[in-house]
Amino acid sequence: xxxxxxxxxxxxxxxxxxxxxxxxxxxxxxxxxxxxxxxxxxxxxxxxxxxxxxxxxxxxxxxxxxxxxxxxxxxxxxxxxxxxxxxxxxxxxxxxxxxxxxxxxxxxxxxxxxxxxxxxxxxxxxxxxxxxxxxxxxxxxxxxxxxxxxxxxxxxxxxxxxxxxxxxxxxxxxxxxxxxxxxxxxxxxxxxxxxxxxxxxxxxxxxxxxxxxxxxxxxxxxxxxxxxxxxxxxxxxxxxxxxxxxxxxxxxxxxxxxxxxxxxxxxxxxxxxxxxxxxxxxxxxxxxxxxxxxxxxxxxxxxxxxxxxxxxxxxxxxxxxxxxxxxxxxxxxxxxxxxxxxxxxxxxxxxxxxxxxxxxxxxxxxxxxxxxxxxxxxxxxxxxxxxxxxxxxxxxxxxxxxxxxxxxxxxxxxxxxxxxxxxxxxxxxxxxxxxxxxxxxxxxxxxxxxxxxxxxxxxxxxxxxxxxxxxxxxxxxxxxxxxxxxxxxxxxxxxxxxxxxxxxxxxxxxxxxxxxxxxxxxxxxxxxxxxxxxxxxxxxxxxxxxxxxxxxxxxxxxxxxxxxxxxxxxxxxxxxxxxxxxxxxxxxxxxxxxxxxxxxxxxxxxxxxxxxxxxxxxxxxx
Amino acid sequence: xxxxxxxxxxxxxxxxxxxxxxxxxxxxxxxxxxxxxxxxxxxxxxxxxxxxxxxxxxxxxxxxxxxxxxxxxxx
Numbered sequence: 001x002x003x004x005x006x007x008x009x010x011x012x013x014x015x016x017x018x019x020x021x022x023x024x025x026x027x028x029x030x031x032x033x034x035x036x037x038x039x040x041x042x043x044x045x046x047x048x049x050x051x052x053x054x055x056x057x058x059x060x061x062x063x064x065x066x067x068x069x070x071x072x073x074x075x076x077x078x079x080x081x082x083x084x085x086x087x088x089x090x091x092x093x094x095x096x097x098x099x100x101x102x103x104x105x106x107x108x109x110x111x112x113x114x115x116x117x118x119x120x121x122x123x124x125x126x127x128x129x130x131x132x133x134x135x136x137x138x139x140x141x142x143x144x145x146x147x148x149x150x151x152x153x154x155x156x157x158x159x160x161x162x163x164x165x166x167x168x169x170x171x172x173x174x175x176x177x178x179x180x181x182x183x184x185x186x187x188x189x190x191x192x193x194x195x196x197x198x199x200x201x202x203x204x205x206x207x208x209x210x211x212x213x214x215x216x217x218x219x220x221x222x223x224x225x226x227x228x229x230x231x232x233x234x235x236x237x238x239x240x241x242x243x244x245x246x247x248x249x250x251x252x253x254x255x256x257x258x259x260x261x262x263x264x265x266x267x268x269x270x271x272x273x274x275x276x277x278x279x280x281x282x283x284x285x286x287x288x289x290x291x292x293x294x295x296x297x298x299x300x301x302x303x304x305x306x307x308x309x310x311x312x313x314x315x316x317x318x319x320x321x322x323x324x325x326x327x328x329x330x331x332x333x334x335x336x337x338x339x340x341x342x343x344x345x346x347x348x349x350x351x352x353x354x355x356x357x358x359x360x361x362x363x364x365x366x367x368x369x370x371x372x373x374x375x376x377x378x379x380x381x382x383x384x385x386x387x388x389x390x391x392x393x394x395x396x397x398x399x400x401x402x403x404x405x406x407x408x409x410x411x412x413x414x415x416x417x418x419x420x421x422x423x424x425x426x427x428x429x430x431x432x433x434x435x436x437x438x439x440x441x442x443x444x445x446x447x448x449x450x451x452x453x454x455x456x457x458x459x460x461x462x463x464x465x466x467x468x469x470x471x472x473x474x475x476x477x478x479x480x481x482x483x484x485x486x487x488x489x490x491x492x493x494x495x496x497x498x499x500x501x502x503x504x505x506x507x508x509x510x511x512x513x514x515x516x517x518x519x520x521x522x523x524x525x526x527x528x529x530x531x532x533x534x535x536x537x538x539x540x541x542x543x544x545x546x547x548x549x550x551x552x553x554x555x556x557x558x559x560x561x562x563x564x565x566x567x568x569x570x571x572x573x574x575x576x577x578x579x580x581x582x583x584x585x586x587x588x589x590x591x592x593x594x595x596x597x598x599x600x601x602x603x604x605x606x607x608x609x610x611x612x613x614x615x616x617x618x619x620x621x622x
Numbered sequence: 623x624x625x626x627x628x629x630x631x632x633x634x635x636x637x638x639x640x641x642x643x644x645x646x647x648x649x650x651x652x653x654x655x656x657x658x659x660x661x662x663x664x665x666x667x668x669x670x671x672x673x674x675x676x677x678x679x680x681x682x683x684x685x686x687x688x689x690x691x692x693x694x695x696x697x
Contacts, residue, residue, distance in 0.1 A: 436674070
């Protein structure tokens with residue numbers, strides 16, 4: 001960061017509207033601040049006013065100057081200058097106060113003053129105050145506090161120009177007077193005095209203190225013991241459905257885009273290893289990264305929408321008791337639900353959980369939720385081995401088995417959560433405490449920017465790892481080159497190459513390990529090949545048995561029925577229920593927990609579960 | 623005088639004192655629930671979940687069982 005560009009921090013309580021202002025002011029000129037050694041990721045952006053540039057940092061919300069979490073500690077240390085190595089002390093601050101809860105903001109301000117930073121106060125939600133029939137005496141507030149006061153409506157962009165003008169003025173920010181006696185500012189540093197001062201001042205400058213009747217009425221339904229659950233289930237069903245069905249057309253477009261790119265490569269490049277590398281290594285690798293983008297974008301869109309409108313806090317309230325049984329908390333259900341579509345966005349969304357340990361447990365069990373990548377494997381094996389007969393006259397046996405596999409993953413996941421809490425990851429001892437923000441219409445711009453932020457973040461950090469691993473895996477299946485006589489049919493040539501490649505050798509070497517699950521070397525190779533992503537199992541099986549699965553896997557089903565005993569199929573399917581066969585998930589766990597240690601742990605424990613379940617299944621079925 | 627978590631939905635009360643001091647009781651005061659503050663128990667979450675408490679312009683949900691918060695019932 002260049003030192004001549006002024007650094008201005010946005011400070012305020014959680015949910016005060018800081019981020020909406022930040023997004024409105026910086027637009028696309030922002031990034032997630034990734035500071036070494038800090039897990040907190042404040043937004044950092046640039047605001048240009050006329051000729052001058054200003055760096056704006058959106059510090060995590062705080063309730064007081066005594067930190068209770070890593071995020072809060074980061075904010076406070078930045079304000080005191082203790083964090084200078086990573087982020088220098090701001091030159092000035094916009095202290096943001098939610099106008100509909102003046103007391104809360106002023107309580108923090110009363111403590112914040114002592115940092116002695118040049119400050120301008122920004123009161124948000126001015127429209128909501130007016131709608132409630134109240135009038136804010138902002139001039140009186142400015143007079144009482146001795147620093148400039150600006151009023152804004154963040155999601156409508158009102159007042160933002162005033163903030164920009166303030167940044168340019170030499171007296172735009174003022175050091176809060178600490179000689180507080182005359183101002184009536186609490187000298188006693190106890191929290192009771194800060195609150196009492198804020199309460200008294202808030203009553204002086206705001207004519208009426210209205211209660212948000214709309215939110216109260218809506219909560220009468222949304223938090224109702226019966227209707228609350230009904231609405232919750234409906235919202236979740238819609239949520240679940242949309243991740244599956246809305247993302248799919250986009251994913252298909254990406255898949256066919258990858259196929260066209262491969263066809264194009266084949267027409268412009270001569271047959272051979274270079275074409276193979278570009279087509280199967282690079283293009284397929286890039287495809288396996290961007291195929292996640294629709295689900296990540298959709299899931300973060302839905303979560304941001306639910307969070308910004310205020311529903312997420314209510315849903316956590318409803319779910320808290322049930323999740324508590326398993327040692328989790330109310331907010332954990334969102335990442336877990338999302339993981340049924342794909343563990344990548346699911347694990348990323350665990351950021352909504354404030355307690356570090358609760359978040360860690362949620363991340364560790366997320367891969368056990370039956371993600372959509374398991375579907376091709378389940379479908380292939382169920383269709384091959386489970387007869388299509390009816391159960392209790394209405395359900396198909398195949399569908400019942402499919403549902404049972406989903407339930408198994410969920411159930412074992414919750415049991416693992418319970419055990420992790422008991423044995424490894426103690427509770428942070430943070431009893432459930434959550435604030436209910438008023439229901440609000442979210443700002444479209446703000447939502448779009450956070451969705452874009454998530455996608456960009458995924459592409460740059462996890463995406464590069466995924467691409468690298470897929471190239472390595474490609475090399476393992478293509479080298480050493482097999483001696484294939486000219487005139488060998490294409491499918492057979494592929495099979496011979498795979499058999500004699502490094503991956504094939506590895507499959508044969510490792511096979512004894514998987515013998516208790518009934519795997520022969522071919523299936524072992526399928527398992528290794530699908531380490532990259534579970535759905536690859538189907539295409540690897542296709543290569544091994546030299547059947548073309550590009551159009552449909554019907555041919556492969558017949559081959560599998562002939563070649564694989566039922567007990568082995570049981571072993572494979574139970575293995576896939578638990579195994580973390582997805583390098584993208586491994587990479588994202590590393591990214592979100594900040595350590596390969598947890599990626600390794602997640603991989604190891606899911607493998608142990610998968611192996612045990614596969615062996616038991618194979619034993620029972622034979 | 624009674625304990626906060628013993629109050630039924632719809633009860634109005636006043637915070638008297640926090641018998642224990644920990645990061646949560648400190649946080650509750652930082653959020654404005656200082657002794658003397660008037661509040662209403664809006665509802666209890668299903669199946670014995672957290673309490674919803676309204677005071678001033680704020681509404682929070684809290685698991686109050688482990689916290690001995692002494693209150694005075696006003697209705």
